[in-house]
Amino acid sequence: MDDGYQLSFSTAGAGGLQITLAGSWETRHHLPETGRLESWLDSHPGIQQLDFDCTAMTAWDSALLTFLVRVTAIAGKNNIRVEQSGLPDGVQRLLHLASAVPERKGARRSAGKVPFLARVGNQATAAAGSATEALAFLGEATLSLARLVCGKAQFRWSDLWLTVQQTGAQALGIVALISFLVGMILAYIGAAQLVNFGATMYVADLVGIGMARAMGAMMTGIIMAGRTGAAFAAQLGTMQVNEEIDALETLGISSMDFLVLPRMLALILMMPLLTLYSDLFGILGGLFVSVTTFDIGIMEYLHRTQEAVKVRHIMVGLTEASVYGVLVAVAGCYQGIKCGRSSSAVGAAATSAVVSGILLIVIATAFLTVIFNVLGI
Amino acid sequence: MSALSEPAGAATDNVPDVHVEVRDLTMAYGSFVVQQDLTFSIQRGDIFIIMGDSGCGKSTLLRHMVGLKQPAKGQVLYEGRDFWAADPLQRKDFMRNFGMSYQGSALWSSMTLAENIALPLQEYTDLNAADIRELAQLKLALVGLAGFEDYYPSEISGGMKKRVGLARAIALDPDILYFDEPSAGLDPISSRLLDDLILELRESLGATIVIVTHELASIFSIGNNSVFLDAEKKTMTASGDPRHLRDTSTDPKIHRFLTRGEA
Structure with a gap:
């Protein structure tokens, strides 16, 4: 396990949580975990605001971004406000960019399993459709041959x-x-x-x-x-x-x-x-x-x-x-x-x-x- | 990774820092010389434009810089190290830091959008499948396509494909991003939005950007350095800030090109 990054939590004032990020936050072997944050929040109820201290951070890339996306999701679930001003400028802009275009409604594919009978039905309908198409193609090909014979092709x-x-x-x-x-x-x-x-x-x-x-x-x-x-x-x-x-x-x-x-x-x-x-x-x-x-x-x-x-x-x-x-x-x-x-x-x-x-x-x-x-x- | 790995908040633009250098490059297909004596350098954080008339070898130059085609003569140096003199394994190391967005998007049609972005991550990192999926989702969100992970390239529009191409190019957080005609086939608004996106990504990622384009609006709005290739003379006839070239160039061809022949 490559521990290039360090993560620590401390309370800041009433209902405040400060997350201190230090070391290198890069995509090397694995993405940073958020499990510790969740257990910390469980043991410290009443947190309303969350901010970051990045002064000791030496490097970052998408690994930090995914970590922050997860943190924001957890904060959202617990009704905690996230204050981004302690993050590097580029990170703030990227987070803004990632949330700038909301997910289009209905775009996501449902991963639900199609029942067996429905699949059989779909296959049968598709087969019937392609049989009609093939016959239509054959018909057109015949017409085309007829046009050739008439010299019109x-x-x-x-x-x-x-x-x-x-x-x-x-x-x-x-x-x-x-x-x-x-x-x-x-x-x-x-x-x-x-x-x-x-x-x-x-x-x-x-x-x-x-x-x-x-x-x-x-x-x-x-x-x-x-x-x-x-x-x-x-x-x-x-x-x-x-x-x-x-x-x-x-x-x-x-x-x-x-x-x-x-x-x-x-x-x-x-x-x-x-x-x-x-x-x-x-x-x-x-x-x-x-x-x-x-x-x-x-x-x-x-x-x-x-x-x-x-x-x-x-x-x-x-x-x-x-x-x-x-x-x-x-x-x-x-x-x-x-x-x-x-x-x-x-x-x-x-x-x-x-x-x-x-x-x-x-x-x-x-x-x-x-x-x-x-x-x- | 270095540009992106700069300590948070560090100012990278104070010290001139040559990122890419092209030295005395000759490009040829067999005995047919496309361009010769190309010498220029790109600073870290530049948005560098390769411009010139159709057929002058702009895309070919890009292909030489990213390692798709070997120069007939000359060198391409990354942070002072010769790309083509390196052995194939070292070259792979160089290439890990490149991101490239192709003219026709070049998305792999048999893979979903998420899989397209995941492939470079699978090749170059030890991340597990769930982490890779999460990174792919993040990259798609960055280009405004959250929720489209499981679509196939054939199911989305040309402008969306371009953006997925860009998301794939930034999958590995590259130091340097190459774009071949990013706005080709896009309407002016989409093309402008793509320019803004490129600019925004440069600002936040701190990457160097090299763009092949003849879209004048893009050249002036985002480029801060450039090279002009002349198809007849078969060499570069100017380099520098494109706005400066437009206002001061005495070469009639460059002047005509940068003013669309109107001035």
């Missing part, structure tokens, strides 16, 4: 090409790597089972159809959600923070047409292409494992793949890819546009864009699989 083609480059060409590396690895995994697990039936050859069917129908589109969708969806949310969110979106709106330019539309179009165009590319690398991954581990010839494997994978399989994959493109773009742009005006809000928007993007992809996959099954494709 305010929109810069250069933005579209730039986004196409960012979402398409620049994603080739990561899509290739992940698809190749997924192809390898499929082949390895598949072949390890098929070898028991002497049907190792069919690993080409498994990888080919698996990639073309589902895995290619799904892996690309998930990569796009993590890479592009998050980027959309962060870009638009930062624009919201910097009031850039407001600047567009006040010019009468729809942020939907100008910002959301090029991003959605770019992703819708690029997703199927990236999926085809992903299918190819998945098959190559399968080929690599089959040739190196399971002694299947290259030509044999390719021939088997060619026989197994039909155009309809690829079309199923591409349809899924287009749907995922829309979902990832909508999730990213929606979170970005409704972002709050702070850096933490941008972080939250990027996170929700990725989470909701992946969630939507998985839900859509479930629905599409059932639909394709019923249709017999």
Whole structure:
């Protein structure tokens, strides 16, 4: 305990208390205690006025101020008048400043605990509200697409090409790597089972159809959600923070047409292409494992793949890819546009864009699989 | 802490006492020189104004003084000790005595106002959480925002943010307070109130104050010493009391600047 400060009490005349402050009153390790004052007041009833003697004080800072604020509060409770004239000039001015603007009524937040049912209710209302918002956003995006078709959308083609480059060409590396690895995994697990039936050859069917129908589109969708969806949310969110979106709106330019539309179009165009590319690398991954581990010839494997994978399989994959493109773009742009005006809000928007993007992809996959099954494709 | 730790009632303004000295400073981004040959000193208790036309490097000079950017050449001395020659740990000691209020407030948006003020206290003192909370409340009360402890920066107005920025700057009772464009984006009345607040805090805390501004009203009402940076000549062209410069400067550019080109 650092006792840089000394505090003593003495009676001064009838009903008077003098507090003598000496030594250094600085914020070092702890703030000065007021407990002694309270017990002194308890043992000396009838005190009406309190004054200070600071002649032996060597230094002070906010520690003294907080002490004095506490003393003033205690004095107020006991109806004791506080005479500040014995305090250093600067301290008197700061105390005056601290009390100059009274606390605004109703400003303080109530720290009360919200009951469980109320919290559930609040969450439900909020969820319903955000569902309506999301639907409204989807509606606006559709209208915006319609305006594009009619040639009425305010929109810069250069933005579209730039986004196409960012979402398409620049994603080739990561899509290739992940698809190749997924192809390898499929082949390895598949072949390890098929070898028991002497049907190792069919690993080409498994990888080919698996990639073309589902895995290619799904892996690309998930990569796009993590890479592009998050980027959309962060870009638009930062624009919201910097009031850039407001600047567009006040010019009468729809942020939907100008910002959301090029991003959605770019992703819708690029997703199927990236999926085809992903299918190819998945098959190559399968080929690599089959040739190196399971002694299947290259030509044999390719021939088997060619026989197994039909155009309809690829079309199923591409349809899924287009749907995922829309979902990832909508999730990213929606979170970005409704972002709050702070850096933490941008972080939250990027996170929700990725989470909701992946969630939507998985839900859509479930629905599409059932639909394709019923249709017999 | 020394200014604030002066014995109560001691007169600090009788003896000229150099607090900060900038010696032969050259600031550059790569090979692009922003300003060169800057030499001036700031007395303890001064309200020192850094002024000059847009883009002349005022904020950059501030960044060099508070340790955000290293000079290409020259020294920044605090009480005679070279800031940039010190090792990183010693520099942290210097920086404990700085308070800085940023142009855009720079409040941490994921923290409440009380947490914003508490962070420097947590970093530099051994106080417990309750004491820190109490100090944060006191600092908010000093800038007229009692009761707003649990608000987030996004929930308050621009003028209030500026004041919270100031409360955060004085959290550690600094010796020297830096302000980057304190009145930027404020209406004339708020800006005047902020000036009064700065003046009041200087009087009561006894801190030295360095302000980057081109708000003429502020320059004349609170500044007692200044330096003028010229963007074309890339160096300082005047220093001294701004009112004195306005009345006596023969440099047409400084004269035009300080009279808004009206005289």
